[in-house]
Amino acid sequence: xxxxxxxxxxxxxxxxxxxxxxxxxxxxxxxxxxxxxxxxxxxxxxxxxxxxxxxxxxxxxxxxxxxxxxxxxxxxxxxxxxxxxxxxxxxxxxxxxxxxxxxxxxxxxxxxxxxxxxxxxxxxxxxxxxxxxxxxxxxxxxxxxxxxxxxxxxxxxxxxxxxxxxxxxxxxxxx
Amino acid sequence: xxxxxxxxxxxxxxxxxxxxxxxxxxxxxxxxxxxxxxxxxxxxxxxxxxxxxxxxxxxxxxxxxxxxxxxxxxxxxxxxxxxxxxxxxxxxxxxxxxxxxxxxxxxxxxxxxxxxxxxxxxxxxxxxxxxxxxxxxxxxxxxxxxxxxxxxxxxxxxxxxxxxxxxxxxxxxxx
DNA sequence: TATCGTATGTTATAAAGTAACAGTCAAGTT
DNA sequence: AACTTGACTGTTACTTTATAACATACGATA
Numbered sequence: 001x002x003x004x005x006x007x008x009x010x011x012x013x014x015x016x017x018x019x020x021x022x023x024x025x026x027x028x029x030x031x032x033x034x035x036x037x038x039x040x041x042x043x044x045x046x047x048x049x050x051x052x053x054x055x056x057x058x059x060x061x062x063x064x065x066x067x068x069x070x071x072x073x074x075x076x077x078x079x080x081x082x083x084x085x086x087x088x089x090x091x092x093x094x095x096x097x098x099x100x101x102x103x104x105x106x107x108x109x110x111x112x113x114x115x116x117x118x119x120x121x122x123x124x125x126x127x128x129x130x131x132x133x134x135x136x137x138x139x140x141x142x143x144x145x146x147x148x149x150x151x152x153x154x155x156x157x158x159x160x161x162x163x164x165x166x167x168x169x170x171x172x173x174x175x
Numbered sequence: 176x177x178x179x180x181x182x183x184x185x186x187x188x189x190x191x192x193x194x195x196x197x198x199x200x201x202x203x204x205x206x207x208x209x210x211x212x213x214x215x216x217x218x219x220x221x222x223x224x225x226x227x228x229x230x231x232x233x234x235x236x237x238x239x240x241x242x243x244x245x246x247x248x249x250x251x252x253x254x255x256x257x258x259x260x261x262x263x264x265x266x267x268x269x270x271x272x273x274x275x276x277x278x279x280x281x282x283x284x285x286x287x288x289x290x291x292x293x294x295x296x297x298x299x300x301x302x303x304x305x306x307x308x309x310x311x312x313x314x315x316x317x318x319x320x321x322x323x324x325x326x327x328x329x330x331x332x333x334x335x336x337x338x339x340x341x342x343x344x345x346x347x348x349x350x
Numbered sequence: 351t352a353t354c355g356t357a358t359g360t361t362a363t364a365a366a367g368t369a370a371c372a373g374t375c376a377a378g379t380t
Numbered sequence: 381a382a383c384t385t386g387a388c389t390g391t392t393a394c395t396t397t398a399t400a401a402c403a404t405a406c407g408a409t410a
Contacts, residue, residue, distance in 0.1 A: 144335065
């Protein structure tokens with residue numbers, strides 16, 4: 001697992017911004033996040049059933065954005081159903097409950113690194129290595145809210161995706 | 176044309192923010208924007224060919240987000256090709272050259288209201304009336320750039336989409 | 351007028367997403 | 381225990397969105 005995100009770090013971003021772009025042993029993130037998801041489910045009376053849990057694990061293990069059909073393929077290989085709704089329903093559950101994000105631009109999904117924090121993250125999509133990283137973006141959310149309010153629009157959700165080059169690919173001269 | 180965007184205005188947003196949500200005679204916007212597109216094409220040595228031009232006109236006339244196949248249907252009805260690539264190529268040209276925007280969340284396209292301004296707009300998508308409005312959002316772009324820079328990420332493009340309720344739908348108690 | 355590049359058109363197919371209904375199962379009800 | 385209910389999983393069948401690959405047209409220019 002995880003072949004695509006082993007890229008060298010070149011700068012020290014704030015907090016965990018850009019984690020997916022950096023070399024790291026992400027077994028540290030998987031276990032903790034599954035445990036956190038269990039907690040959340042218990043707190044909120046949600047059912048993190050086997051398919052849902054496994055779908056989340058798959059997203060965490062890959063540590064990148066996966067298409068619904070990629071997730072489906074893995075689920076089917078493990079004895080779950082192999083029809084699209086199986087994957088879409090599990091992924092929709094995860095997204096609705098803040099355990100995963102949908103990347104609109106890629107028609108793909110990735111595990112949320114801060115489940116339950118009610119954060120409004122922004123995702124960065126590297127066009128060279130195709131990796132995707134989530135970063136906190138409260139100022140962005142605030143700016144979006146400001147612009148929307150000026151237009152009389154009540155924001156209920158946002159999609160904020162930046163496309164470009166991650167630090168590793170820039171360092172490698174992908175520019 | 177334009178059945179879907181005749182909703183009552185309830186507040187006076189800054190600039191033209193939320194124009195699509197307000198009652199207006201948009202013939203005023205269409206002609207000028209086509210002229211502007213012609214200028215841009217001339218300035219930059221681009222060819223605003225008949226299909227491309229007509230695709231832009233269709234987006235302007237509808238004044239809402241249209242799926243590629245909706246545009247295709249209209250193009251085909253006017254004697255252009257009726258196969259998907261005909262629409263996708265024209266729309267891609269318009270998007271690449273700043274004359275239209277792709278709304279990732281809706282898999283749809285809409286005419287740009289400020290072609291050539293090199294603005295980084297944000298779009299607001301009303302879940303009740305399905306209309307979509309573009310609004311300038313420099314502070315959002317700045318915030319995105321800030322968060323990205325902190326992560327060592329070089330932004331080349333952004334997708335900023337707000338989902339929620341427009342002022343008209345809120346006033347109608349759609350909440 | 352040959353040819354070169356750009357644009358348009360077509361065939362065919364891939365990729366993404368959903369509606370509708372059937373079967374399963376745990377939890378509560380009688 | 382038998383029944384009912386509601387949430388979840390699974391399936392069939394289909395729609396919508398998108399692209400690769402190749403064929404044709406057409407203007408500019410050498």
